[in-house]
Amino acid sequence: MTEFIKSEIRPVFKATTFQHTSKSNNKKRAWKSLKQIISTERSLQWPENYVHYSSINAPPSFKPAEKFSDLSGLPAPYTDPQTRLRFANKEEYGTLIGLPMDITAGYLALRGASSIVG
Amino acid sequence: MSLSKGDEIPEKRLKIERTYSNRSRSDKTRSRRPTTEELSPSTSKTNKEKYAGPPILILDNGAYTAKIGVSSDESAKIIPNCIMKVKSERKRFFIGNQIEECRDLSGLYYLLPCEKGFTVKWTVQKPVWDYMFNNVSHIEDKGVIMTQPIFNFKTIQEITDEIFFEEYEIKSMLRVNPCDLAKYEYVNRVAGKNVPCIVVDSGFSYTTVVPYIDGKKYYPATRRINVGGKMLTNYLKEIISYRQLHVMDETYVINQVKEDSCYVSSNFKEDMRIAGLHGDANSIVKSYVLPDFNNIRRGYVQESKGAADHIAEGCQILRLNNERFTVPELLFHPSDIGIESVGIAECIVKCIHACPEKERPHLAKHIVLMGGNCNFPGFKERVYFDLRSYLPDHWSVNVHKPENPITFAWQGGKSLSADPKLKSLFVTKEQYEERGTAFTYERFSDWLHAEKTCNEENPSPTIETVPSSILNKSNLTRFDLFGKHEVESEELSESLNANSTDKLSKETTSDSKTDGADNSKDNDSSESSIVGRDIDVHQDDDSNKAKFKSSLFLETNENDSFDTHCFSSYDFNIFSNSFV
Numbered sequence: 163m164t165e166f167i168k169s170e171i172r173p174v175f176k177a178t179t180f181q182h183t184s185k186s187n188n189k190k191r192a193w194k195s196l197k198q199i200i201s202t203e204r205s206l207q208w209p210e211n212y213v214h215y216s217s218i219n220a221p222p223s224f225k226p227a228e229k230f231s232d233l234s235g236l237p238a239p240y241t242d243p244q245t246r247l248r249f250a251n252k253e254e255y256g257t258l259i260g261l262p263m264d265i266t267a268g269y270l271a272l273r274g275a276s277s278i279v280g
Numbered sequence: 281m282s283l284s285k286g287d288e289i290p291e292k293r294l295k296i297e298r299t300y301s302n303r304s305r306s307d308k309t310r311s312r313r314p315t316t317e318e319l320s321p322s323t324s325k326t327n328k329e330k331y332a333g334p335p336i337l338i339l340d341n342g343a344y345t346a347k348i349g350v351s352s353d354e355s356a357k358i359i360p361n362c363i364m365k366v367k368s369e370r371k372r373f374f375i376g377n378q379i380e381e382c383r384d385l386s387g388l389y390y391l392l393p394c395e396k397g398f399t400v401k402w403t404v405q406k407p408v409w410d411y412m413f414n415n416v417s418h419i420e421d422k423g424v425i426m427t428q429p430i431f432n433f434k435t436i437q438e439i440t441d442e443i444f445f446e447e448y449e450i451k452s453m454l455r456v457n458p459c460d461l462a463k464y465e466y467v468n469r470v471a472g473k474n475v476p477c478i479v480v481d482s483g484f485s486y487t488t489v490v491p492y493i494d495g496k497k498y499y500p501a502t503r504r505i506n507v508g509g510k511m512l513t514n515y516l517k518e519i520i521s522y523r524q525l526h527v528m529d530e531t532y533v534i535n536q537v538k539e540d541s542c543y544v545s546s547n548f549k550e551d552m553r554i555a556g557l558h559g560d561a562n563s564i565v566k567s568y569v570l571p572d573f574n575n576i577r578r579g580y581v582q583e584s585k586g587a588a589d590h591i592a593e594g595c596q597i598l599r600l601n602n603e604r605f606t607v608p609e610l611l612f613h614p615s616d617i618g619i620e621s622v623g624i625a626e627c628i629v630k631c632i633h634a635c636p637e638k639e640r641p642h643l644a645k646h647i648v649l650m651g652g653n654c655n656f657p658g659f660k661e662r663v664y665f666d667l668r669s670y671l672p673d674h675w676s677v678n679v680h681k682p683e684n685p686i687t688f689a690w691q692g693g694k695s696l697s698a699d700p701k702l703k704s705l706f707v708t709k710e711q712y713e714e715r716g717t718a719f720t721y722e723r724f725s726d727w728l729h730a731e732k733t734c735n736e737e738n739p740s741p742t743i744e745t746v747p748s749s750i751l752n753k754s755n756l757t758r759f760d761l762f763g764k765h766e767v768e769s770e771e772l773s774e775s776l777n778a779n780s781t782d783k784l785s786k787e788t789t790s791d792s793k794t795d796g797a798d799n800s801k802d803n804d805s806s807e808s809s810i811v812g813r814d815i816d817v818h819q820d821d822d823s824n825k826a827k828f829k830s831s832l833f834l835e836t837n838e839n840d841s842f843d844t845h846c847f848s849s850y851d852f853n854i855f856s857n858s859f860v
Contacts, residue, residue, distance in 0.1 A: 218499075233523070234602070236556050
């Protein structure tokens with residue numbers, strides 16, 4: 163009698179073999195790049211003066227950047243107007259004028275000065 | 281039927297009793313604990329012996345190395361938080377410290393789980409965690425103290441919750457910022473009392489400067505400089521590649537070069553002058569013997585130039601001149617490579633000036649340095665000298681560098697694990713299952729409750745700006761440990777409402793806010809140009825293959841044939857040989 167009722171009551175929509183899928187390992191996770199995450203965060207409506215990720219970036223320095231030679235790293239009083247590379251002495255200038263375009267561009271990129279306006 | 285009921289009921293009753301008895305026990309232990317919460321080293325030891333909860337695993341999940349250990353361990357184990365591939369064994373992935381088994385480390389590829397310090401590549405992070413929890417420190421039935429960066433994003437926290445609570449099935453968890461742990465360690469072990477302090481965490485991805493006032497993080501003055509050890513290594517690698525020897529695919533070796541030979545200059549101009557001299561007068565230039573992974577496993581600085589070094593014969597030697605100090609100098613002058621940002625010392629000064637005026641001299645007395653970059657010789661002295669020259673004469677300046685700056689946060693976690701208050705900070709598995717990720721997010725994100733405050737032009741104390749609806753609640757309790765507010769759910773919703781009305785009223789007059797957004801956009805573009813720079817250089821290399829005898833780019837196609845069984849959903853674009 164009890165067995166009969168039990169089998170009647172047992173909900174049919176529950177599968178006995180059911181396993182929670184979230185516990186298996188091969189679940190695919192949303193893989194957002196950090197850029198996406200930051201841009202979604204930025205698009206949120208923040209209260210005024212609220213401190214969040216992008217607002218704690220350190221401010222720019224008021225001091226002008228010092229100039230160093232691209233070839234040797236020594237202090238560079240001179241700049242070649244054609245390539246915009248900096249150099250410390252005439253020997254460096256000698257090597258500098260012989261450099262191909264792509265190398266000079268690489269040197270500028272290394273210094274973070276590759277943009278045309280900069 | 282009755283039989284089955286009878287079976288169930290006692291079980292339920294048992295469960296209730298068990299949980300009840302648990303709770304009462306914990307209540308008892310809490311009340312039995314001494315009310316004096318000032319933790320001197322000796323009392324915390326006794327507390328640790330008394331601690332009755334589950335054993336605690338402390339994981340300082342850094343972007344380059346993870347510091348892991350159980351609270352009973354003497355010190356943390358430092359495990360590389362990455363998966364590596366080498367040229368010599370193409371079929372194998374080296375996870376964490378498995379790399380010690382590898383002999384030939386030339387051309388090491390890194391798969392890093394973090395981008396700018398935030399874990400985003402879960403297909404990398406999960407195997408590393410699996411490896412660590414299986415082989416280094418077991419996680420089963422433990423409470424976990426884990427570190428996360430400031431402003432860790434909601435999506436990232438959700439996935440972390442899911443992995444730890446559902447896949448590792450841990451008992452309870454606490455996520456804190458490593459600076460919090462460092463501050464805890466400093467206040468309890470070094471200073472001995474609850475002093476205001478500034479924690480400078482100069483790590484792999486970035487450097488943060490965090491002031492603590494009244495034991496709480498002061499968010500309006502918190503600053504982050506996007507320069508870390510990763511950038512220094514990449515920069516050294518690039519300038520060596522341009523000036524001497526093509527080492528673009530030897531990040532691992534160059535990282536060692538950086539660690540062995542670089543130092544922070546205390547007198548930059550003078551050092552620069554010496555570096556410009558020729559011959560023996562130049563005391564800065566050093567020869568570095570690169571490893572060949574045959575006789576020499578790790579490179580080293582050649583001490584005396586004259587003495588014949590038999591091992592080094594036939595080895596490649598780098599000549600390091602001003603590179604030795606110009607590379608770490610980026611931490612102090614990021615503008616040298618076009619990053620428009622203040623350096624560490626200036627940033628600390630700006631941070632101090634953004635704090636309430638009466639706290640400023642006290643903050644200057646307690647500056648704590650942590651993170652791997654502090655291991656550069658001369659780093660502490662340089663920070664001190666620079667601060668001394670920036671700050672007023674009558675303030676005393678004190679810079680503290682712990683014995684081991686890398687594991688300092690872990691040590692803080694270790695002392696925290698003995699703290700009787702710890703239990704109230706944890707989120708348990710039951711709580712997580714009951715209330716979900718929103719609850720844990722709210723609990724572990726103390727910036728959500730941070731006081732909304734002033735900008736730099738108006739650095740007055742800011743109590744007034746906190747909505748009175750929050751402050752006037754009498755039953756609102758604050759943890760003086762981390763400054764987290766325990767807010768009941770009703771209050772929370774109320775305060776949220778208050779915030780949203782605030783927001784609505786201020787939306788019309790939010791000119792300054794849009795300014796801020798513009799600023800941040802600028803910053804972002806500069807960041808992307810940094811990332812892009814790497815790529816630019818690669819392309820240049822590609823066109824100059826003959827010049828640099830580059831072999832890297834011939835091999836990029838072979839990457840596609842790697843055994844991919846363990847990363848089925850793998851995107852091979854993230855294979856990179858530098859720290860990107």
